[in-house]
Amino acid sequence: MTRDVQEIDARVRASFAKQTIMTTIGAEVAAVRPGEVEIVLPFSESLLQQHGFIHGGVVATIADSACGYAALTVMPREAAVLTTEFKLHLLSPARGERFRAVGRVVRGGKKLVVSLGEVFAEQGGSSKQIALMTTTMMVVEGGAGLRD
Amino acid sequence: MTRDVQEIDARVRASFAKQTIMTTIGAEVAAVRPGEVEIVLPFSESLLQQHGFIHGGVVATIADSACGYAALTVMPREAAVLTTEFKLHLLSPARGERFRAVGRVVRGGKKLVVSLGEVFAEQGGSSKQIALMTTTMMVVEGGAGLRD
Amino acid sequence: MTRDVQEIDARVRASFAKQTIMTTIGAEVAAVRPGEVEIVLPFSESLLQQHGFIHGGVVATIADSACGYAALTVMPREAAVLTTEFKLHLLSPARGERFRAVGRVVRGGKKLVVSLGEVFAEQGGSSKQIALMTTTMMVVEGGAGLRD
Amino acid sequence: MTRDVQEIDARVRASFAKQTIMTTIGAEVAAVRPGEVEIVLPFSESLLQQHGFIHGGVVATIADSACGYAALTVMPREAAVLTTEFKLHLLSPARGERFRAVGRVVRGGKKLVVSLGEVFAEQGGSSKQIALMTTTMMVVEGGAGLRD
Numbered sequence: 001m002t003r004d005v006q007e008i009d010a011r012v013r014a015s016f017a018k019q020t021i022m023t024t025i026g027a028e029v030a031a032v033r034p035g036e037v038e039i040v041l042p043f044s045e046s047l048l049q050q051h052g053f054i055h056g057g058v059v060a061t062i063a064d065s066a067c068g069y070a071a072l073t074v075m076p077r078e079a080a081v082l083t084t085e086f087k088l089h090l091l092s093p094a095r096g097e098r099f100r101a102v103g104r105v106v107r108g109g110k111k112l113v114v115s116l117g118e119v120f121a122e123q124g125g126s127s128k129q130i131a132l133m134t135t136t137m138m139v140v141e142g143g144a145g146l147r148d
Numbered sequence: 149m150t151r152d153v154q155e156i157d158a159r160v161r162a163s164f165a166k167q168t169i170m171t172t173i174g175a176e177v178a179a180v181r182p183g184e185v186e187i188v189l190p191f192s193e194s195l196l197q198q199h200g201f202i203h204g205g206v207v208a209t210i211a212d213s214a215c216g217y218a219a220l221t222v223m224p225r226e227a228a229v230l231t232t233e234f235k236l237h238l239l240s241p242a243r244g245e246r247f248r249a250v251g252r253v254v255r256g257g258k259k260l261v262v263s264l265g266e267v268f269a270e271q272g273g274s275s276k277q278i279a280l281m282t283t284t285m286m287v288v289e290g291g292a293g294l295r296d
Numbered sequence: 297m298t299r300d301v302q303e304i305d306a307r308v309r310a311s312f313a314k315q316t317i318m319t320t321i322g323a324e325v326a327a328v329r330p331g332e333v334e335i336v337l338p339f340s341e342s343l344l345q346q347h348g349f350i351h352g353g354v355v356a357t358i359a360d361s362a363c364g365y366a367a368l369t370v371m372p373r374e375a376a377v378l379t380t381e382f383k384l385h386l387l388s389p390a391r392g393e394r395f396r397a398v399g400r401v402v403r404g405g406k407k408l409v410v411s412l413g414e415v416f417a418e419q420g421g422s423s424k425q426i427a428l429m430t431t432t433m434m435v436v437e438g439g440a441g442l443r444d
Numbered sequence: 445m446t447r448d449v450q451e452i453d454a455r456v457r458a459s460f461a462k463q464t465i466m467t468t469i470g471a472e473v474a475a476v477r478p479g480e481v482e483i484v485l486p487f488s489e490s491l492l493q494q495h496g497f498i499h500g501g502v503v504a505t506i507a508d509s510a511c512g513y514a515a516l517t518v519m520p521r522e523a524a525v526l527t528t529e530f531k532l533h534l535l536s537p538a539r540g541e542r543f544r545a546v547g548r549v550v551r552g553g554k555k556l557v558v559s560l561g562e563v564f565a566e567q568g569g570s571s572k573q574i575a576l577m578t579t580t581m582m583v584v585e586g587g588a589g590l591r592d
Contacts, residue, residue, distance in 0.1 A: 260582065
């Protein structure tokens with residue numbers, strides 16, 4: 001990794017470590033690339049809806065953070081990121097051994113960043129897309145008192 | 149409550165009790181009315197994003213379930229409900245002592261139900277809307293093998 | 297009307313008059329109130345999708361403008377408004393003599409405004425909601441060179 | 445083209461020809477492939493919002509139809525398609541000589557189809573993405589009396 005990529009990677013992981021919800025559900029950062037972040041979540045009996053699938057809100061949690069951190073990788077060093085809205089399509093029931101959310105920047109602007117998130121269920125050696133998200137992220141300048 | 153309302157109330161609460169994610173985050177059903185369901189969530193240090201607010205995915209979790217159970221109250225007895233998509237606007241940072249998600253049916257159809265969700269942060273005696281959700285719920289007939 | 301309300305009304309109508317699409321489809325401003333704008337559209341054979349209903353994109357056109365002008369009524373005098381995203385639920389087929397889009401500000405911020413739009417089909421003396429929209433509007437400061 | 449592809453192409457174009465809004469705005473079908481449809485729209489002075497860009501509702505109109513016809517290509521012969529909801533991100537102002545909406549099926553189900561739409565502005569030899577849409581389309585069985 002070049003110095004910049006290392007710095008972005010460290011910044012995302014340090015911020016992610018402050019998201020206590022991620023420890024609660026058991027999610028981890030799997031990859032950080034400029035404009036793209038991956039988060040993985042192992043299946044857990046404590047995260048289910050009534051039919052035994054992972055709850056859509058949990059799928060949203062990892063997809064939103066993947067999209068938000070993807071946005072953070074393209075922002076100025078002093079800016080913070082806030083989700084203003086997201087939409088999640090649940091394409092198939094969320095069952096599998098592990099879930100992988102991939103967030104990718106579609107459009108990076110000075111004030112707003114649009115990201116696309118895809119969530120995959122992994123089982124054995126196979127992977128299937130189970131969700132699709134689009135988000136609008138707000139770039140919050142340092143002066144607003146928010147830090148990563 | 150009339151017999152029907154009692155039956156709907158019991159059905160929603162029984163299904164909610166199967167959503168293990170609700171125990172994990174500490175959410176409870178606060179009210180069930182025909183076409184409307186309320187879920188409350190006390191603030192917890194284990195549900196935060198990096199700035200110390202409740203994570204947007206957690207806000208989505210209670211809003212989605214409030215919308216889904218609101219939909220269930222208008223469905224036939226033998227049908228189950230599945231979220232196909234939702235969109236969440238985060239209007240203000242999610243800080244407060246307690247959060248209340250109110251889901252309400254906007255349009256009930258035979259195949260799809262559209263619900264609107266509003267989430268409020270409560271602090272002291274005051275309440276402030278912090279999120280707005282719209283959802284599309286699918287009516288799944290009994291034959292599909294899904295139960296509440 | 298007070299002077300302020302008159303000024304807002306004039307500002308919205310002047311901007312609306314520049315939207316050539318509104319002349320093309322036959323839409324008009326029906327009401328301007330602080331935080332709320334109504335647009336009406338008579339049925340026309342030239343605006344249909346393949347089943348003979350008004351096309352969803354036309355419904356979106358009047359709902360988006362109603363939401364955007366509702367946002368404009370709560371913005372500073374020198375700011376312009378740009379839609380960053382909207383979501384439209386088509387609740388029922390768009391048939392009727394006339395369609396009324398009502399846009400209303402849900403949350404007004406310095407940088408972003410969230411609005412809710414409802415579209416009604418009117419037939420004889422009755423009115424039925426056929427669509428629901430939520431939008432994110434960006435506040436564009438005068439310096440950006442955009443005018444109403 | 446194989447017979448099936450020819451049949452799908454003919455079916456999409458016949459249905460599109462019934463959408464009077466497309467004649468009104470000047471849009472045409474540019475390509476039909478299994479799971480993917482392209483619609484093009486030349487710039488016109490009659491389709492603008494107040495800043496001189498193509499109105500977001502017009503962008504939605506071509507993106508929605510591209511997504512809906514993409515869905516139709518994967519549906520049974522006797523089924524019709526209805527949009528239940530769409531979300532449109534406006535990534536950049538819609539200015540250019542011509543606009544191209546590409547709709548693609550992300551998930552085809554028996555009852556619902558999710559499509560992704562991308563809209564590009566073309567100017568000289570270059571092309572720039574200006575919008576992103578996600579949609580939920582309902583599969584309507586022949587018995588419901590709707591035809592393409």
